[in-house]
Amino acid sequence: MNSFGARAPLAAGGPHIYRLDVLEKSGVGPVSRLPYAMKILLENLLRHEDGRFVTADDITRLANWNPRHNSNREIAFTPARVLLQDFTGVPAVADLAAMRDAFRARGGDPKLIGPQQPVELVIDHSVQVDRYASPSAFAFNAERELQRNRERYLFLRWGQKALQNFRVVPPDTGIVHQVNLEYLARVVVRCKCNGTVEAYPDSLVGTDSHTPMVNGLGVLGWGVGGIEAEAAMLGQPISMLLPDVLGVRLLNHLQPGTTATDLVLTIAEALRKKGVVGKFVEFFGEGVRHLTIPDRATLGNMSPEYGATIAISPIDEATLHYLRFTHRDPDRVSLVERYAREQGLFGSDTPASSYTDVLDFDLAQVEPSLAGPKRPQDRIPLSRSKSAFAQALPKLLPTGGTAAAKAESNGHQLHHGSVVIAAITSCTNTSNPTVLMAAGLLAKKAVERGLKSQPWVKTSLAPGSKVVTEYLNKAGFTPYLEQLGFNLVGYGCTTCIGNSGPLPEEVAAEVQDRNLVAVSVLSGNRNFEGRIHPQVRANYLASPPLVVAYALAGDMNRDLTTEPLGQGKDSQPVYLRDIWPTNEEVAQAVESCVSPDMFAREYSNVFTGDQNWQGLQVAGGDLYHWDEASTYIKKPPFFEGVPEAPDAIRAARVLAYLGDSVTTDHISPAGSIAAKSPAGEYLIAHGVPPADFNSYGSRRGNHEVMVRGTFANVRLRNRLAPGTEGGFTRHLPAGPGGQKDVMTIFAASQIYAAEGVPCIILAGAEYGSGSSRDWAAKGPRLLGVQAVLAVSFERIHRSNLIGMGILPLQFADGQSADSLGLTGEETYDIPAGKSLEAGGSIDVTVTSPDGSQRRFPMTVRLDTPMELAYYRDGGILPYVLNQLAANGAASVAAPAQEC
Numbered sequence: 001m002n003s004f005g006a007r008a009p010l011a012a013g014g015p016h017i018y019r020l021d022v023l024e025k026s027g028v029g030p031v032s033r034l035p036y037a038m039k040i041l042l043e044n045l046l047r048h049e050d051g052r053f054v055t056a057d058d059i060t061r062l063a064n065w066n067p068r069h070n071s072n073r074e075i076a077f078t079p080a081r082v083l084l085q086d087f088t089g090v091p092a093v094a095d096l097a098a099m100r101d102a103f104r105a106r107g108g109d110p111k112l113i114g115p116q117q118p119v120e121l122v123i124d125h126s127v128q129v130d131r132y133a134s135p136s137a138f139a140f141n142a143e144r145e146l147q148r149n150r151e152r153y154l155f156l157r158w159g160q161k162a163l164q165n166f167r168v169v170p171p172d173t174g175i176v177h178q179v180n181l182e183y184l185a186r187v188v189v190r191c192k193c194n195g196t197v198e199a200y201p202d203s204l205v206g207t208d209s210h211t212p213m214v215n216g217l218g219v220l221g222w223g224v225g226g227i228e229a230e231a232a233m234l235g236q237p238i239s240m241l242l243p244d245v246l247g248v249r250l251l252n253h254l255q256p257g258t259t260a261t262d263l264v265l266t267i268a269e270a271l272r273k274k275g276v277v278g279k280f281v282e283f284f285g286e287g288v289r290h291l292t293i294p295d296r297a298t299l300g301n302m303s304p305e306y307g308a309t310i311a312i313s314p315i316d317e318a319t320l321h322y323l324r325f326t327h328r329d330p331d332r333v334s335l336v337e338r339y340a341r342e343q344g345l346f347g348s349d350t351p352a353s354s355y356t357d358v359l360d361f362d363l364a365q366v367e368p369s370l371a372g373p374k375r376p377q378d379r380i381p382l383s384r385s386k387s388a389f390a391q392a393l394p395k396l397l398p399t400g401g402t403a404a405a406k407a408e409s410n411g412h413q414l415h416h417g418s419v420v421i422a423a424i425t426s427c428t429n430t431s432n433p434t435v436l437m438a439a440g441l442l443a444k445k446a447v448e449r450g451l452k453s454q455p456w457v458k459t460s461l462a463p464g465s466k467v468v469t470e471y472l473n474k475a476g477f478t479p480y481l482e483q484l485g486f487n488l489v490g491y492g493c494t495t496c497i498g499n500s501g502p503l504p505e506e507v508a509a510e511v512q513d514r515n516l517v518a519v520s521v522l523s524g525n526r527n528f529e530g531r532i533h534p535q536v537r538a539n540y541l542a543s544p545p546l547v548v549a550y551a552l553a554g555d556m557n558r559d560l561t562t563e564p565l566g567q568g569k570d571s572q573p574v575y576l577r578d579i580w581p582t583n584e585e586v587a588q589a590v591e592s593c594v595s596p597d598m599f600a601r602e603y604s605n606v607f608t609g610d611q612n613w614q615g616l617q618v619a620g621g622d623l624y625h626w627d628e629a630s631t632y633i634k635k636p637p638f639f640e641g642v643p644e645a646p647d648a649i650r651a652a653r654v655l656a657y658l659g660d661s662v663t664t665d666h667i668s669p670a671g672s673i674a675a676k677s678p679a680g681e682y683l684i685a686h687g688v689p690p691a692d693f694n695s696y697g698s699r700r701g702n703h704e705v706m707v708r709g710t711f712a713n714v715r716l717r718n719r720l721a722p723g724t725e726g727g728f729t730r731h732l733p734a735g736p737g738g739q740k741d742v743m744t745i746f747a748a749s750q751i752y753a754a755e756g757v758p759c760i761i762l763a764g765a766e767y768g769s770g771s772s773r774d775w776a777a778k779g780p781r782l783l784g785v786q787a788v789l790a791v792s793f794e795r796i797h798r799s800n801l802i803g804m805g806i807l808p809l810q811f812a813d814g815q816s817a818d819s820l821g822l823t824g825e826e827t828y829d830i831p832a833g834k835s836l837e838a839g840g841s842i843d844v845t846v847t848s849p850d851g852s853q854r855r856f857p858m859t860v861r862l863d864t865p866m867e868l869a870y871y872r873d874g875g876i877l878p879y880v881l882n883q884l885a886a887n888g889a890a891s892v893a894a895p896a897q898e899c
Contacts, residue, residue: 001049003056004028010342015190015199015335018046020343029063032344033354035245036314037280038065039345040201040220041077047200048078053237062242067356070244074864076237079221080189080203084121085176087497087697088207088226088774090152093121093159094636094701095230097624099881102639106885110622113884115165116235118898120184121156122169122176126698127490129423129501132460138488142172145490146612148694151632152701154618161620170609174491176206177213177427178464181297182326183603185214187315188339190332191898199339205232209304209771209796210525213427216297217322218315218345223304223796226774227803231876234884239866243309245280246271247355250287252364256583259435260295261523261543264428265371265379267299267361268306272377274359277307277766278795282355284348287363288313293322294432301428302525304770305376309795314348315340327600368561372527372540373519375661382546386559389417389519389538396517396537399725414456414510414518415557420503421520421536422453422551423460423495424486424544429523430464433471437589439486439544440477441581446552447480449579450569454554456507459485462494466602467594475593484551496524497771498671499695500533511535521550528665528770529715534672549576631686633701638778638804638877645805645872647833649786651847652758653732655745656711657719657817657824660764664797666716667768668776669696669709677727678708678746700775703782710779711745718745720824732825733849749783759783760828762817763790768797777804781875787830789844789858791816798861805875807832808861809844820856825849836860838868 006022009015020039023046024031031042042062048054053076061073084092100110126149131140146153153171160168169179186202202219204211209223224238232238248271254263271281281303283296291299296313303311315336323333340346352358368382373392380388393403393416403416414420429435453459461481463469469488472478481487494500500520502508511518512535519538520527523546527539538556550556552565564573608614619625626635658666673679673693682704683693699705711718712727721728721742730741731748752759761780767790768776777800780788787807801808807830811817817824829845836842839862843855862868873879 001051003049004046004059006046010199010338015197017199017339017343018043023063028060031063033351034065035247035280035282035350035354036218036345037220037245037282037310037312038062039343040203041075043201043343044077044203045075048076048237065242067245067354070242070356072241074239074241074866077240078237079117079205079232080200081118081120082115082229082233083176083180083184083204083206083211083221084119084229085125085208086121086123086152086156087125087700089121090155090701091636091774092207092226092230093156094633095226095638095877096163096233098636098639099877100623101635102881103884104623108885113234114163115233117165117233119166119233120169121167122174122179123153123156123171124175124492125497125499126152126171127462127492127494128499128695129458129460129462129489129494132458132489132501133485133487135482135487138490141490145171148692149698150616151630152698153613154616155624155633155701157616157618158620158624161618162622162624167607169606170613172491172610173606174465175427175430175493176208177210177301178431179606180214181217181431182465182467182599183606185217185219186332187217187219187319187323187336188332189898190335197899199335201345205229205238207774210301210427212303212310212312213297213301213431215300215303215310215312216293218313218319220310220312222309225777225796225800225803227777227876228799231880234880236880239864241863243278243280244356245282246274246276247350247352247358248281248283249285249352249358249360250283250291251285251360251362252287253290254363254366257580258366258368259438259543259545260298260432261429261435262369263295263363263366264298264302265369265376265541266366268302268371268377269379270359270361271306271308279308281308281311282350283311283313284350288348289316289318290363292434293318294434297431298428301431302376305525307769307794315345316347325596327596368546370521370540370542370546373538374527374529376525376527376541383559383561386557389556392538393417393517398515398517398537414507414516416517417519417538417556418516419454419457419521419550419554419556420507420511420518421458421495421500421522421533422547423462423500423520423522423524424547425460425462425494425522426496426524427464427493428525429544430462430468433590433594434586435523435544436463436468436472437475437477438581438586439548440472440475440481441585441589442545442548442579443480443484443486444477445579445581446548447483449574451552451566451574453484453551456504457485457551457554458500458503459551460489460495461486462490462492463488464491466491467598470598470602471594475589484548486548495520495522495532496526497697498531498533503533503535508535519556521547523547526770528663530713531665531670534714545580631683631688631702631705632699634703636703638875639881644874645807645833646786647835649758649760649807649828649830649832652760652786652828652830653752654720654762654824654826654828655749655752655759655783655785656729657762658764658767659717659719660791661766661769662763663770664768664773664776665770666713667711668773668779669706669712671695673709677712678744679705679712682708703778706775707779707782708746710775710783734825745783753784758786761785761788762822762824763788764816765791767791767793769794774800777801777806781806789817793861802862802867802871803876805871807871809842809858810861812857812859815856822846833872836862836868836871838862838865
């Protein structure tokens with residue numbers, strides 16, 4: 001459909017576009033005043049108008065969007081592509097394979113189940129830091145990665161053959177977001193649709209919460225759960241409410257000595273305080289022009305840390321420069337400029353009145369900073385890092401630990417605050433040549449002054465792409481980084497996602513035996529409890545040069561702004577200020593050592609892989625041949641007898657009673673698998689020795705492992721099992737002895753299942769913050785959880801719960817489980833199924849152990865009619881399968897072909 005006559009050629013003989021100015025010229029609405037991101041959404045609606053998912057009324061309403069009185073109307077957004085990483089990508093492909101089986105069982109053609117638009121998967125989450133501070137570290141870790149993950153990689157090779165529109169970037173290439181920024185992002189797509197060539201804005205959803213890193217290029221994209229991404233892959237639009245848009249007006253420019261990392265940590269702190277959960281954030285103002293695309297990408301990357309859906313910067317001259325700099329096709333660069341200017345998408349001159357609200361942010365006020373010890377929004381000025389750690393220490397102490405604990409390890413003193421991990425890792429910073437060159441320069445100056453990393457510090461360098469290695473080599477910084485132990489360990493997320501590998505045995509023994517609060521410092525974006533390493537209780541985010549500095553100091557009890565890092569070769573103290581590189585030195589290194597030919601060389605065969613990848617041979621076929629003996633890939637059970645939502649959830653028991661800021665790291669299995677855990681016991685029973693357990697992330701294709709690891713985080717605190725840490729609860733009603741009935745959450749869930757008792761979760765505010773992990777919803781579903789009652793939800797996780805048929809319910813304003821006096825020992829009756837309305841309210845009835853009853857209202861967080869439809873069908877994938885089964889081939893459009 002083309003109700004508004006907006007489709008017209010961009011230029012004579014050029015591709016067709018859907019012109020936004022037609023709407024304003026014809027009096028539909030003043031679209032020129034819309035924020036940049038809303039213009040992208042409006043174009044998306046224009047192009048996908050079909051009278052069903054997108055109507056002319058939807059377009060008119062968005063064209064007249066009122067920033068001060070947003071109606072929060074539902075729209076259907078259709079992304080141009082889907083981006084996956086391997087931890088979330090493997091279960092997504094497994095679900096598609098199982099869905100093909102289910103569709104064939106209903107008499108359908110399995111080939112109809114597959115991506116309807118480009119889908120790219122980057123393998124970057126599987127490499128682990130087993131060897132470090134060694135020239136052989138990269139080769140050793142890469143070999144171990146292939147050994148551990150061979151079954152998973154064979155499965156992805158099947159996907160490459162069986163699924164159209166599906167491409168895989170092999171392991172040891174780069175981090176998904178940096179590969180996206182440097183190579184995959186189109187900015188403007190040119191493709192053949194229905195026989196004609198069209199151009200339109202690049203857009204995407206990704207199965208990693210840090211997908212908004214590409215917002216730095218002006219590309220609209222955000223993280224979703226694997227469940228929602230799978231529906232998008234199958235051609236389903238994403239149902240969303242029109243968001244509020246916060247404009248962040250950037251003023252002035254960063255001062256000497258500060259980095260993009262310091263900037264993003266300060267922004268994260270400010271926007272968490274402002275409150276932007278579920279909102280769009282858009283940067284505008286003069287200060288934007290002083291930020292490079294890698295700087296802007298760093299801001300976009302950490303948007304999940306402050307809760308925003310996106311954090312976008314418009315296309316401008318810096319965008320065009322970066323596209324040329326990364327060796328994009330000149331025709332692509334020309335198309336981006338022509339299209340953006342023609343559609344009013346070029347530049348950051350949107351007036352402040354166009355935004356729902358405006359936050360002024362002075363770049364000149366940013367100072368060197370860290371964030372921690374548990375949350376990325378808890379910024380600490382570098383000058384206060386020592387005192388802040390001392391203040392946090394009492395709350396970090398493990399059971400039996402004391403503030404005075406000290407120990408000797410190999411003749412070196414370890415104590416609370418000893419830095420045992422210093423890692424340059426993650427896409428937040430390894431996308432930015434400026435901070436990496438700064439780290440290299442600082443390492444050079446440190447070595448020249450005679451400094452060394454402390455021997456108890458596990459050091460590592462895991463760049464986001466191979467280009468980083470090239471420019472560090474060309475600048476001559478690699479030898480100095482290696483002398484300090486920052487050898488290349490792999491191209492992947494490593495430490496930031498818990499793939500930090502084991503600590504040295506003597507260090508691990510001292511930390512455990514003396515109950516020490518050990519510290520990690522990493523250039524990542526997440527530092528939640530239990531995420532980095534199970535033995536490291538305090539974790540701090542910092543810029544790459546500060547990571548190097550803390551490897552030299554080895555201690556969080558040292559003020560790096562006033563105390564020396566150590567003694568130099570002349571036996572004189574060396575301070576951080578003595579070796580900190582100047583802005584001019586960093587700029588010179590970047591200008592002289594980073595060039596477009598590096599990007600051309602490294603991305604010329606990005607989908608080919610090395611001989612090991614090419615040597616993985618797998619049979620083709622439309623259906624996957626499941627290996628019953630596999631402990632990595634098992635057929636998911638989500639399409640087997642999927643029930644619709646029950647009319648009521650009756651006499652439900654609380655499986656876990658949790659507090660505020662429970663993250664998906666607490667819920668979803670992540671990191672290493674303990675031998676003495678339900679998942680470890682399962683693997684041992686299936687002949688897998690602990691040495692070959694691998695990580696939870698690598699086993700996301702096996703639901704038996706994952707359900708046993710759900711809610712098993714070593715730092716989880718369940719109020720039903722007071723005095724414990726980890727995945728423990730009580731089966732209710734409690735028998736004689738009460739507390740003696742403590743068992744694992746998995747064991748309790750099995751008993752409830754046998755009894756036919758449904759389960760629920762009680763939680764506080766910001767439930768499900770963190771990574772967009774689909775298993776944070778899949779796992780609870782398999783544990784029998786039918787509803788989550790929380791004070792508030794993070795956006796991605798709420799969507800994932802709905803996608804798995806779990807009902808999200810929010811306490812009334814000012815109420816919580818605490819304020820209502822709930823203990824978790826009650827039974828709960830919840831209206832559900834056909835009685836629910838999107839955004840409506842219901843009364844929950846609780847029955848106390850003494851038989852007394854009471855009711856309280858809760859908001860149904862099924863925010864849109866589409867979410868309600870998904871929930872009623874038992875989840876988003878059963879909904880899609882039902883639609884395909886009902887409509888057959890008629891419901892599957894021909895995939896568009898890029899040109």
